[in-house]
Amino acid sequence: xxxxxxxxxxxxxxxxxxxxxxxxxxxNFVDYEIISQLASVVPWPYPPGGVLDFIxxxxxxxxxxxxxxxxxxxxxxxSEIIGVVDLWRxxxxxxxxxWLGRRYWGKGIMTEAVFPIMDYAFxxxxxxxLCFSNAVGNxxxxxxxxxxxxxxxxxxxxxxxxxxxTEREIWELTRDRWREFKSRQx
Ligand SMILES: CC(C)(COP(=O)(O)OP(=O)(O)OC[C@H]1O[C@@H](n2cnc3c(N)ncnc32)[C@H](O)[C@@H]1OP(=O)(O)O)[C@@H](O)C(=O)NCCC(=O)NCCS
Numbered sequence: 001x002x003x004x005x006x007x008x009x010x011x012x013x014x015x016x017x018x019x020x021x022x023x024x025x026x027x028n029f030v031d032y033e034i035i036s037q038l039a040s041v042v043p044w045p046y047p048p049g050g051v052l053d054f055i056x057x058x059x060x061x062x063x064x065x066x067x068x069x070x071x072x073x074x075x076x077x078x079s080e081i082i083g084v085v086d087l088w089r090x091x092x093x094x095x096x097x098x099w100l101g102r103r104y105w106g107k108g109i110m111t112e113a114v115f116p117i118m119d120y121a122f123x124x125x126x127x128x129x130l131c132f133s134n135a136v137g138n139x140x141x142x143x144x145x146x147x148x149x150x151x152x153x154x155x156x157x158x159x160x161x162x163x164x165x166t167e168r169e170i171w172e173l174t175r176d177r178w179r180e181f182k183s184r185q186x
Contacts, residue, residue: 003064005124007116013078014070014085014113017059021071021081022052028082028101036162037138038099044161066090068125072100072113083110085117087125093170094133095121098144105140114148122175129174133158135165145171149181 007014017025029035030046043050059069072083083100100110121127132150134141135158145152150171158168 004068004070005120007070007120008075009112009116011075012109012113013073013075014116015073016063017055017069017071017081017084019052019055019060022055024080024082025055025071025084026051028080029084029099031102033102034099036160037135037141037165038097038161039133040159040161042161062088068117068120070113070117072109083113085110085113087117087121087130091131093131095127095130096132098141110144111147114144118148118173118178122178127175129172132171132173133168134171135160135162136167136169137165142169149173149178151177 004016029051032044035042035044035046047053059067063069066089068087070085071081072085073079073081082104084098086097088095098110098113118130121130132145134145136155150173153170153172155167155169157166159166160168
């Protein structure tokens with residue numbers, strides 16, 4: 001039985017990630033333009049077989065327990081995972097990560113994906129607030145946060161795969177702020 005609900009938005013299906021997604025995940029994810037933006041815990045060069053290992057050991061056993069990882073699929077191409085939204089309970093300090101294959105950037109896809117997941121986090125998982133983070137200079141990620149109601153808090157030191165990033169932005173989204181933001185959208 002699926003441990004995660006499936007969400008459908010205008011253009012997307014969001015569903016759990018399984019080992020069967022490893023090949024497409026690797027194709028769309030293993031790209032320095034993506035991985036360079038991520039926290040320095042992510043290895044680069046990315047090891048062969050690393051995606052399957054990550055799905056098998058970091059996603060599947062934790063899925064629906066303390067971690068919720070949705071794959072992003074286009075309705076018009078529903079068998080290929082093109083990105084991920086990842087939520088986790090214990091903030092590091094952030095509680096969410098995301099990536100999208102480069103050819104899909106700039107079309108509003110991540111913004112669209114984030115909406116049902118924020119609803120689920122606040123309404124079903126019971127988060128009262130979520131913390132987000134991005135490298136200072138990662139304008140796309142910052143923009144997704146701005147477009148989905150998050151509040152910028154501060155800048156602090158941070159280490160990323162790209163050593164050119166040395167600071168991170170910390171953002172917060174509370175349940176009340178999310179509800180208020182959504183009520184202004186309609
Ligand atoms: C961050 C990421 C998920 C964004 O996904 P996306 O689907 O392209 O995001 P959206 O299209 O919803 O929004 C991107 C916004 O950034 C804007 N943007 C794009 N390039 C930009 C730039 N160079 N400077 C400023 N804004 C930029 C877009 O115009 C868009 O805003 P708009 O809708 O107001 O025009 C994607 O770029 C990605 O996977 N990046 C690499 C991994 C990553 O950074 N993950 C997050 C780590 S914190």
